[in-house]
Amino acid sequence: MHYKDIVKKISEIMPPDCEVTKVEPEGLATVIYIKNIKAFYSNDRLIKELASALKKKVTIRVDPASLMNVEEAKAMIESLVPKEADIKGITFVPEMCEVRIEAIKPGLVIGKGGSILKEIMLRTNWAPVTLRAPTMPSATLDGVRKINALEAGERKKFLVNIGKKICQPSPAGDWIRVVALGGFREVGRSCLLVQTPNSKVLIDVGVNPATGDSTKSFPYLNMLGFSLEDIDAVVISHGHMDHMGFLPYLFAYGYDGPVYCTPPTRDFMVLLQQDYLNLCKKAFDVDPPYTKKDIYKELRNTITVDYEEVVDITPEIKMTLYNAGHMLGSASVHLHIGEGAHNLVYTGDVKFGFTRLFDPATTHFPRLETLFIESTYGGRNDISVNRFDSEKRLFQIIKETIAKRGKVLIPVFAVGRSQELLLVLEEMSRREPDFNIPIYIDGMIMEASAIHTAYPEYMREQLQRRILSDRSPFESPLIRVAKGMSRDEIVNGEPAIILAPSGMLTGGPSYEYLKLMADDPNNALLFVGYQSALSLGSKIQRGMKELPILGDDGKMKTLNINMRVETCEGFSGHSDRAQLMAYLKNLRPNPERVITMHGDWGKTEEFARSIGMMMRKESRAIADLEAVRLK
Ligand SMILES: [Zn+2]
Ligand SMILES: [Zn+2]
Structure with a gap:
């Protein structure tokens, strides 16, 4: 709707005694400034x-x-809100006439x-x-919220600009195409351009975190x-580096437009991108x-959107994010282009199966012509063990290692797999009182878990209830933070489980532990997640026993892998082949065309062939740099 029509509609609806002083588009919202708030509230509808x-x-604001x-306002708020709400901060943002109230129980701030x-x-x-407020302290969330308040003036200018741009009427375009810019026939650096004569939108802008080679x-x-x-806009499906790690580069080289994602994705972006600077x-x-x-x-240009909220991101493209079941805030992206000329869904990384953290991915969309689907485990043989059996095997390996007084090293992504594993281990400790082995978490796992506690509504209901009633599994007494302890001390101490990023042993704490633990056959190295072909993890998983590494003195030496090496599948945040097929069978409506992505070269191809046979629809694996005309 054009800005002039918006103003006209508002003047028709608003009673004159509200005294409207200004109407302004601000990002996705329309803000109405009024003088008389009492008059506004006298009509509930x-x-x-x-x-x-x-x-x-x-959004209604008072002039x-x-x-x-x-x-005075702070004192008034404190007197109106019940103590049990547990207010952690009250921040006034005069640029937006807003007061932000951060509390452990926001429901009590809102009131009936x-x-x-x-x-x-x-x-x-x-x-x-x-x-x-998160139930555990989170420096990331604190930082994000502080910066958003401090930069409110600049942010407001940006939001008003974007709001006006989206209201512009746009001529109808006669073609739509997509260009694969990364993450096609490979895993890593995901990036897809969606283009019409009037709009250019990128979905995901990732890096391949397994390599430093920029090509x-x-x-x-x-x-x-x-x-x-x-x-015109960038949409980020979720907060893993292979989907958002390259986004700040856009800002370094001239992009000044909006980034759309869920609130948890925004926080993980800030956390993991800062860490990537060190990793490089x-x-x-x-x-x-x-x-x-x-x-x-x-961060200043990021506009957060909740699941199933329909928003205009350009004058001719509406976007909706849907639960993808893969990690906190992960989304499948639905674009409705040109008054319904074409609808596409980009699944992002998707889990259509049981996890302790999330509901399975959404498979129902209002309309759908082209589906882009991930294929990480799309190969014919990628059928993983069922979850029940994987948990049994996990405990068996842990018990055997502990019996030998060894330690278990589990390399994990700081975000996602580590929380799922923590839930599994925590539940085990509640079921079996003997299972009281300390679980050390290193790197950013603690911080990532804290972010989870600020978004219970993004997790499964049972977990939501535990966090909301002060029984957060992430705060179990068995979980110990390695910070402040030397890794030597942990490795030479009592039997323990160690969860440490990076998940593929490409640097980070897991790599440091590996160097300390590899020589001892009583220790175990346990892979629970995807190992990219380029990573050190993959080499060890494939049986390499002698690895050339750089010593502390700067000289090359050999690391002997004498520890037990095991892989425990079934904890993945990705769907296995059977789950991917079930996702497609449950998909409503049926798309006209399927394009596979986010999988090794042969797997995307094999998966596309199987989809073609099963759905009798056009189905193909395109490679990076290929373009497809959708209309
Ligand atoms: Zn992911
Ligand atoms: Zn991914």
Whole structure:
């Protein structure tokens, strides 16, 4: 809808005694500034009427001139909100006439039917916004929220600009195409361009974190044929490096547009990209492709969207994110292009099966013509052991190792697999009282777990209930943070389980533990996740016993792998072949065309062939740099 029509509609609906002073698009919302909030609240249905007429989020703010002074307003809020809400912070953002209230129990800040929020607004004129505080301290979340408040002026300017751009009327385009820029016939550096005569949108901008070689690690953005500034929007499916690790590079080289993702994805981006800067220098000895400054710029331009919220990202493209079941906040991306001319779904990494953390991926979409589906385990033989058997085997290996007084090293992604494993081990300790082996977590696992506790609504209901009722499994007494202890001390201490990133032993704490533990046959190395063909993990998994490594003195030496090496499948955040097939069978509606991606060369091909036979639809594996015309 054009901006002028929005203003007209609002003036028709709003009663004159509300005294509207300004209407402004701000990112995805339309903000209405008024003088008289009492008059607005005298009609309970007004806000719903506005939202349905504008088909947009509507935010009401009181004109900045009549905001209560900050000290008084703070005292008023504290007197209105019950103590049990456990407020952790109250931040006033005058640029947006907003007060952000962070609490352990935000429901109690909101009140029944929003009654307390309404009261806060009526008495102070500040527009209250609630945020859930994590139950464990999280430096990332703290940082993200602080920067968002500190940079509110700049952020507002950016949001108003974007809001206006999206309202522009656009001429109908007569073609739609996609270009594979990374992550096709390979795993890593995922990036897809969706282009029409009027819009250019990127879905995912990842790196291949297993290598420092830029020709294999970064997506083919240099082949775009237009400059990065011309991109209208970027959508990020989830917070793993192979889907968002290269995003700050865009900001370093001229992109200044919006990034759309779920709130947890935003937090993981900031956490893991900062870590990548260190990894580049330490593990690969190369200069990182961007700096911290670019990550902050990315944060300022990130607009978060919840699952199943339909939003306009360009004048002709509507986007909706759906649960993908793969990690906290992971999404499948649905694009509705050109008044229904074409609908595509990009699954992202998808889990259509049981996990302790998440519900299985959504398979129902309003419309669907082209499906892009991941194929990590799309090969004919990629049928993994069922979850029950994998857990049994996991405990058996742990018990055997502990009996020999060894230690178990499990290399894991800091985000996703480590939390799933923690839930499995925590439940085991509750079921079997003898199983009280300390679990050391290293690197960013603690921080990533803390972020989980701020978003219970993104997890399975049972887990939600535990976190909301103060019984968070991430705070089990068995879990010990390795920070402050030397790794030598842990490795030479009592039997223990050690969870450490990186998941593929490409540097990071897991690699440091490996060096300390590899020689002792009583220890065990247990792989639970995907090992990229280029990674050290894959080499060890395939049976390599002597590895050339760089010693502390800078000289090459040999690391002998004498420890037990095992792989325990079934904990993956990816669907195995059977789950991928079940996902396709459950898909509604049936797409006209399927394109496979995010899998090794042969697997994407093999999977596409099987889909073609099963669904009797056009199905193919395209390679990086190939383009497909959708309309
Ligand atoms: Zn992933
Ligand atoms: Zn991935």
